[in-house]
Amino acid sequence: MLQFLKSYLPEVYARLLTALWYVALTGLILYCSLEPNANFRYTAL
Amino acid sequence: MHYLSLTWLSWMAGTVSVYWLAPREWRHWVLVAITIAFMAVHAPVSAVLLVGFTLISYYGTRTEMVSGWQAIAVSSVMVVILVIYKVAVSGVAGTIIENAVIPLGLSYYTFRCLHLVIERYKGAAPRTSFQECAQYLLFLPTIVVGPIHRYQEFCRDLRRHRWDFSMLTEGLERILYGYVKIAVLGNYLVSTKFVELIEDVPPESEGFRLYLLVVKNGLSIYFQFSGFSDVAIGFARLLGFKIIENFNWPYFQPNISAFWQCWHISLSAWCRNYIYDVVIATLRSPALGALATLTVIALWHEISPRYFVWGLYHGLGIVLWQQFQNVKQHFPKINSPVLKRFLYGLSVLLTVHFVWYSLVIVTQPTFLDVWHIYKTTLFFYL
Numbered sequence: 540m541l542q543f544l545k546s547y548l549p550e551v552y553a554r555l556l557t558a559l560w561y562v563a564l565t566g567l568i569l570y571c572s573l574e575p576n577a578n579f580r581y582t583a584l
Numbered sequence: 585m586h587y588l589s590l591t592w593l594s595w596m597a598g599t600v601s602v603y604w605l606a607p608r609e610w611r612h613w614v615l616v617a618i619t620i621a622f623m624a625v626h627a628p629v630s631a632v633l634l635v636g637f638t639l640i641s642y643y644g645t646r647t648e649m650v651s652g653w654q655a656i657a658v659s660s661v662m663v664v665i666l667v668i669y670k671v672a673v674s675g676v677a678g679t680i681i682e683n684a685v686i687p688l689g690l691s692y693y694t695f696r697c698l699h700l701v702i703e704r705y706k707g708a709a710p711r712t713s714f715q716e717c718a719q720y721l722l723f724l725p726t727i728v729v730g731p732i733h734r735y736q737e738f739c740r741d742l743r744r745h746r747w748d749f750s751m752l753t754e755g756l757e758r759i760l761y762g763y764v765k766i767a768v769l770g771n772y773l774v775s776t777k778f779v780e781l782i783e784d785v786p787p788e789s790e791g792f793r794l795y796l797l798v799v800k801n802g803l804s805i806y807f808q809f810s811g812f813s814d815v816a817i818g819f820a821r822l823l824g825f826k827i828i829e830n831f832n833w834p835y836f837q838p839n840i841s842a843f844w845q846c847w848h849i850s851l852s853a854w855c856r857n858y859i860y861d862v863v864i865a866t867l868r869s870p871a872l873g874a875l876a877t878l879t880v881i882a883l884w885h886e887i888s889p890r891y892f893v894w895g896l897y898h899g900l901g902i903v904l905w906q907q908f909q910n911v912k913q914h915f916p917k918i919n920s921p922v923l924k925r926f927l928y929g930l931s932v933l934l935t936v937h938f939v940w941y942s943l944v945i946v947t948q949p950t951f952l953d954v955w956h957i958y959k960t961t962l963f964f965y966l
Contacts, residue, residue: 540757561760568763571772 595622596759599724600822604747612719612742615823619722623688630687634722637662641697642717645704655705659698666694667887674888689727691884695854696721700735702858709735716742725819726827729812731850733820733827741825748824755821762814770807774800795961801947802940806835809848828853838931840901840938844878847939855881870906875899885946894945901938 540560544553599618606614623631644658673686700720703709712720712735720738778800785793813830820827834847844852855877863873875896882895918924941958948954 541753561757564760564764568760568767571768 595724596819596822600819603823611745612715615724616718616722619724619727622724623727627688630689633665633687633690634693634727637693637697638718638721641700641721642712642714645701646711646714648711649707650701650705652705655701658701662694662697666690670883670887674886689729692730692732693721693727695732695851695884696726696735698858699732699854703735723820723825725816725823725825729809729816730848731813731816731828731830732854733850737828738825745824751821751824755818755823758818758821759815760818762811762816762818765807765811765814767811770804770811774803774807778803791960794957798940798944798957798961801943802835802936805943806831835936835939836932837935838928839905839935840898841905843935843939844898844902848881851881851884852877855884871903874902874906878902890946890951893951894942897942897945901942 541553541557544556547553548556595618599615602618603611603615620631620635623634640658640661644654647654669686669690700709700712700717704712716739719742720735723733723738726733778796782793782796782800785796787793810831817827817829828850830849832846832849834843837843837846859880860873860877863876864870867873876899878899879892879895882891882898885891918927941962944954944957948957
């Protein structure tokens with residue numbers, strides 16, 4: 540992600556956007572995992 | 585425990601920390617010890633089998649040259665154990681083992697052991713030290729859900745091994761994308777929200793509802809399995825290893841042969857090397873090669889009639905595609921780029937539906953249920 544953004548933006552903005560992207564994805568994972576109606580069908584290890 | 589549980593996340597974080605903090609000369613043994621500890625805690629039977637298979641693979645192939653009989657003897661022991669468990673679990677031949685459960689990761693590590701034995705027999709892998717053999721076979725990231733990574737590539741990384749910050753970020757990013765596939769796309773969007781939409785379909789549109797369920801199953805299986813593979817690949821990257829990719833946009837492939845080069849790549853490449861190539865070399869028949877390969881892939885998942893039919897379905901699909909390639913040469917050449925693009929899109933749609941409908945065979949409890957779905961969605965006029 541960082542390499543991709545670095546080719547379009549100055550490094551500092553690329554790093555900032557990458558960090559925001561990771562935080563957003565982590566938040567999304569947590570939201571979807573904790574959503575009460577989520578239908579969990581994880582493959583048991 | 586599942587892949588998003590705190591237990592698994594703790595094992596991953598703990599393994600990476602302890603691994604890189606350990607003195608360099610101990611590092612790889614630390615990873616072997618952690619793998620054995622993980623298996624002993626979560627799957628003791630599998631831990632015993634895995635250590636046993638590792639010892640058999642090493643002591644069975646430690647001579648400079650591995651003879652055919654040696655390779656057959658060593659492989660047979662492991663294949664027989666795998667088959668006994670697969671048969672016991674599927675219940676095809678009655679109960680051999682009471683309350684049988686497939687030992688954690690058995691299918692994956694058996695194929696890794698066989699790979700090592702065959703490569704030693706072919707002379708493609710050099711004589712292995714016990715350390716390298718144990719490190720390859722007792723590698724925590726790929727123990728549970730693969731991929732079936734390759735010995736030569738693993739040893740190459742083992743020798744080049746050093747700390748590199750970029751691989752840490754690559755690994756974490758890959759794990760994050762894996763969890764997005766599992767939790768967001770697979771579980772939340774497909775298995776929860778899409779299912780809610782399917783439930784709202786009126787009862788008079790039964791065919792459409794069942795079709796959507798077929799689509800849902802296809803997407804769900806892909807996101808789950810591909811997500812697990814991403815987590816495993818990312819975890820391996822955190823430890824400094826680059827292992828084989830397992831998926832490469834399989835649902836965007838224009839034919840069933842291309843699909844199998846992009847779906848569960850580590851398993852299909854294993855079967856291509858050790859089944860397809862052998863059948864081609866001995867019988868000179870691509871059709872028999874495809875049928876044998878897909879049957880082995882199917883029975884590797886489960887030894888049961890439904891998986892046998894599933895393997896046959898895909899094998900026949902590839903045979904038909906091979907025959908079509910011969911016939912296609914006589915068709916007039918298409919020069920229009922628009923028509924070419926349209927036909928490409930159509931073949932992608934056909935391929936993905938061929939695959940999704942094959943999953944009906946293995947997800948439905950009986951063949952009658954499979955027939956009901958086929959009849960209602962495809963042959964609704966019957």
